[in-house]
Amino acid sequence: MKKLIENVKQTIAQKEILWAYPIALKLQKYHYSLAIQWAIECIQIYSSEIKSGKLSQLNKYIQQALSEQNFLTPLQCNEIGREIWYLPEREEIQTAIARLWWFIAAFKVGEEHVGIMEAISTVELMLPDISDHHLLDRYLEAAVIIFEEYESQN
Secondary structure (H helix, E strand, C coil): CHHHHHHHHHHHHCCCCCCCHHHHHHHHHHCHHHHHHHHHHHHHHHHHHCCCCCHHHHHHHHHHHHHHHHHCCHHHHHHHHHHHHCCCCCCHHHHHHHHHHHHHHHHHCCCHHHHHHHHHHHHHHCCCCCCCHHHHHHHHHHHHHHHHHHHHHC
């Protein structure tokens, strides 16, 4: 994973889009929930750094993703995503959380490619300035920790 992270840093330095793809793909190959966990972690990191008036309204959806995602149907996940998407005055974090729910729904029905693309969108929305190395380093570190914790348990 650490070698992959170094490659991603080079991709970002070249200002390439879809920098999150190899990370999400690797996490997903072990278990799709790892990619979801990383996306949620990135949202939480972003929300701790960026002040948003909507965050208190959206936090319930993040908590719901953490606690209830395994109990909901793909249709329910899509509906939650749609509900978030159409809240007034959409901000980046709102868009990312809606996409997170569509990401969960896609994996539940076996649409891995769609799920990965939603995962990438979720994470990359949380890095509006690709040169923000403070946020980027925290996101990459979170991916490594999630991967290493999973490996140590399996």
